[in-house]
Amino acid sequence: MKIKADTTVCIGAGMCALTVPQVFDQSDEDGTVVLLEASPPAELEDAVRRAVTLCPSGALSIAE
Amino acid sequence: MSELIMTTDRERPFDPPERIAELGGEAPLHRLTFADGHEGWLVTGYTAARAILADPRFSNRPEYTHPTIPARAEVAEKLRGKEFAVPGFFLRMDAPEHTRYRKLLTGQFTVRRMKQLEPRVEEITRARLDAMEAAGKPADLVEQFALPIPSLVICELLGVPYEDRERFQRDSRLLLALESGADEVIDAMRSMTGYLYDLIQRKRAEPRDDLISGLVQGGELADDELTGVAFLLLVAGHETTANMLGLGTYALLRNPDQLAAMRDDPSVVDNGVEELLRYLTIIHIGPIRSALEDVEVEGVVVRKGQAVAFSLPVVNRDPARFPGGDSLDLTRPAGGHLTFGHGIHQCLGQQLARIEMRIGYPALLRRFPGLRLAVPPEEVPMRTDMSIYGVHRLPVTW
Numbered sequence: 001m002k003i004k005a006d007t008t009v010c011i012g013a014g015m016c017a018l019t020v021p022q023v024f025d026q027s028d029e030d031g032t033v034v035l036l037e038a039s040p041p042a043e044l045e046d047a048v049r050r051a052v053t054l055c056p057s058g059a060l061s062i063a064e
Numbered sequence: 065m066s067e068l069i070m071t072t073d074r075e076r077p078f079d080p081p082e083r084i085a086e087l088g089g090e091a092p093l094h095r096l097t098f099a100d101g102h103e104g105w106l107v108t109g110y111t112a113a114r115a116i117l118a119d120p121r122f123s124n125r126p127e128y129t130h131p132t133i134p135a136r137a138e139v140a141e142k143l144r145g146k147e148f149a150v151p152g153f154f155l156r157m158d159a160p161e162h163t164r165y166r167k168l169l170t171g172q173f174t175v176r177r178m179k180q181l182e183p184r185v186e187e188i189t190r191a192r193l194d195a196m197e198a199a200g201k202p203a204d205l206v207e208q209f210a211l212p213i214p215s216l217v218i219c220e221l222l223g224v225p226y227e228d229r230e231r232f233q234r235d236s237r238l239l240l241a242l243e244s245g246a247d248e249v250i251d252a253m254r255s256m257t258g259y260l261y262d263l264i265q266r267k268r269a270e271p272r273d274d275l276i277s278g279l280v281q282g283g284e285l286a287d288d289e290l291t292g293v294a295f296l297l298l299v300a301g302h303e304t305t306a307n308m309l310g311l312g313t314y315a316l317l318r319n320p321d322q323l324a325a326m327r328d329d330p331s332v333v334d335n336g337v338e339e340l341l342r343y344l345t346i347i348h349i350g351p352i353r354s355a356l357e358d359v360e361v362e363g364v365v366v367r368k369g370q371a372v373a374f375s376l377p378v379v380n381r382d383p384a385r386f387p388g389g390d391s392l393d394l395t396r397p398a399g400g401h402l403t404f405g406h407g408i409h410q411c412l413g414q415q416l417a418r419i420e421m422r423i424g425y426p427a428l429l430r431r432f433p434g435l436r437l438a439v440p441p442e443e444v445p446m447r448t449d450m451s452i453y454g455v456h457r458l459p460v461t462w
Contacts, residue, residue: 011163012170013410014178018418019399021175028177031170054400056410058118 001045002063003052007032010059019051020044033059067097068106070132070373072242072348072448077441078315079390080348080377084108088378093364096373098130099137104371105364110382110402112362113374117351117406121359122372124409126156128354130371135242142246150257152285152292155300159408165293168284169412172275178415181217185423188216193431202438205458209428210309211302214420218301221416222294223267223274231259236299240451260294261287297413304346305417307447307454309424312340314444314458316425317437319392326394327429336394337421342401343392345377348453351405376402377453432462 003023012031016024023044025034040048052060071081079085084106087094092109107113116122131140154165171177196208215233219226238244238252264280264287271277276294279285285293316323325332352373355366366372380401381389388396404411411417429435437444438459445456 011166011408011410012174013404013412014173014175014415017175018415026174026176027171028174029171030167031172031174032167050399056118056406057408 001040001042001048003035003038003040003048004061004063005033005035006059006061009057011057013056015054015056016051016060019054020047023048024051068094069097069134070099070106070349070375072133072453074446074448077444077446078318078344078392080345080375080381084375084378085381088375088382092362093366093372096132098132098371098373099134100130100140102130102371104130104373105366107372107374108378108382109362110379110385113376113379113402114406115361116353116359116372117374117402117409119359119407120159121356122353123158123356124156124162124351124353125158128356128369128371129352130354132349132352132373133242139244139246139249143249150253150288150292150295152289153296154293155296155409162408165285165289166408166412168279168282169293169297172278173412173415175415178419181221181416182419182423184220185213185217185419186427189213189423189427192216193427197431201461202459203461205313205460206306206310206455207457209424210313210458211306213309213424214305214417215302217416217420218298221275222297222301223272223276224263224294224298228259232256232298233302235259236303239299240303242449242451256295256299257291260298261291264290264294300411301413301416303452304411304413305420307346307452308341308344308417308421310458311344311346311454312421312425313428313435313460314437314455315340315344315392316429317435317460318441322392322394323429326425327433330426332394333422333426334418335396335398337418337425338398338401339392339394339396340421340425341403342380342386342389342398344453345380345401345403346453347376347403347405349451350374351376351409432460434462435460436462 010032017026023037023040027034075082088108092112094106096106131137154162192212235252235256238248267277267280326336354371357368359366404414438461447454
């Protein structure tokens with residue numbers, strides 16, 4: 001799994017960082033998504049999919 | 065079928081109005097007659113609600129909007145063209161204008177920043193529980209607990225003196241009361257913006273370690289824009305969580321097995337808060353969006369200029385998304401509810417609200433294991449007359 005994050009669309013709601021803090025963080029500057037792990041381990045893939053669905057701005061996508 | 069008109073009147077305190085709830089099972093969108101006669105739509109379906117709230121072809125600008133609640137029609141008419149024409153009130157802006165304000169603020173409300181506030185929120189909660197215990201029973205939980213905690217937290221975060229709460233709580237009550245007359249609303253807006261404008265001048269002269277001082281010193285925003293931003297954060301920051309704490313406690317008291325789980329099982333708390341947010345959905349009117357062009361949504365064409373209102377309480381019980389959603393079950397996977405909205409306007413302060421509730425409910429229930437209503441349930445005054453639902457008072461004893 002490969003995650004893509006578009007910080008120009010991100011509104012910093014923090015749903016990703018709340019759902020999978022091992023993979024997503026937020027910039028202190030403007031709260032937008034920071035990818036800690038663009039290719040997360042298999043055991044986190046379900047949680048990452050949940051985070052992508054929860055993202056309100058459509059900033060996250062998955063390229064398999 | 066008879067004409068559909070929006071209502072806030074309920075048959076039961078925790079369930080959405082029956083007339084609207086029944087529509088939820090039929091279709092995702094319904095024709096709605098707005099209070100000014102405009103013919104628009106009401107959304108009750110979960111996927112349709114998410115799609116519209118995330119779609120930039122639907123605007124949140126006040127000049128395109130129409131009032132849903134009859135009591136608000138006069139206010140809307142008088143304010144037409146100037147409603148919330150407060151610069152910096154970015155809730156009622158579209159991208160990219162909205163983006164500029166939002167990005168200045170999101171860094172202050174990240175999951176990590178909010179986690180750092182946990183010890184302080186715990187301290188404030190403990191102090192309020194001490195005060196409630198000392199004042200003795202019976203007590204009004206709203207006055208003693210539900211309102212002061214988020215008020216104290218947001219005041220400290222923004223740098224608004226808590227001693228001034230009588231004024232801004234009164235103004236914010238008038239702004240949110242559905243029965244307020246147009247003059248009352250305008251006076252309350254003037255009073256609130258006047259108060260915050262003066263506060264911003266004081267922060268400029270004497271900056272402190274708080275969010276408003278930070279924005280003033282950042283130099284990106286003019287004083288009238290800062291006023292609008294502070295207005296939004298102050299009202300949104302205490303009226304919402306306060307009502308969740310009050311109504312949530314009432315719902316738990318009426319569901320003793322769920323109350324016991326929230327009190328005794330720490331592993332239930334985080335999801336339990338999401339479930340209370342879903343089940344209670346205190347945003348019982350609005351949001352409203354207006355189509356900037358013809359848009360097809362699940363087989364329905366919303367015409368350019370048409371307004372779309374949402375019944376989020378019904379959306380959050382869509383059986384296709386939350387089966388059995390009419391009951392409160394703190395262990396149900398409740399993530400994905402739309403109580404904080406969706407799209408670019410999704411609640412900025414949601415991570416703060418979560419922390420306040422995750423700390424607040426268990427702390428209250430552990431301090432007063434025998435907590436119970438001090439009046440018969442039918443005597444609890446419900447906020448069907450306010451833009452944000454909840455309880456006006458919650459008399460409790462222990």
